[in-house]
Amino acid sequence: MSTAFLDSFQLVIAVYLFYIAFKGKGQMYRFGNLSEEQQARVHKPLRILYTVGGFIALSEFGICALQSQMFTRSAGEGGSVTIIQNFTVKGLEFISYPFLSALSTILSLLVFGLLIGVVICLIRMGRRNAS
16 A cells, blocks of 8 residues: 555645745744744744754655655555565665664654644743733
């Protein structure tokens, strides 16, 4: 089964993060209880974090694209999965299916953690401002 559609979702996330980072305004920069001063103070760090998140998501897309081209998965009888390596990259023979899978998972978790961390941090700042 091809995962190209799901892999391309990371590309969409990367493009969106780059868009909001370069645009520098919009809902991703406005959070309820933050004063104008606090919003101005967090604007530049948010742009940096969104840019970093874009690069991480783009890297994850590249890893997934490499994995889907480099390896072919086929289902066997009894539900077993056979993974066939289509080619190797000279000098990078250590690249294996489990290695790329682990790297892809780590990068996905980093993007998710970064975005959740931004939201939690801004909510906490807003609560401190409200009290």
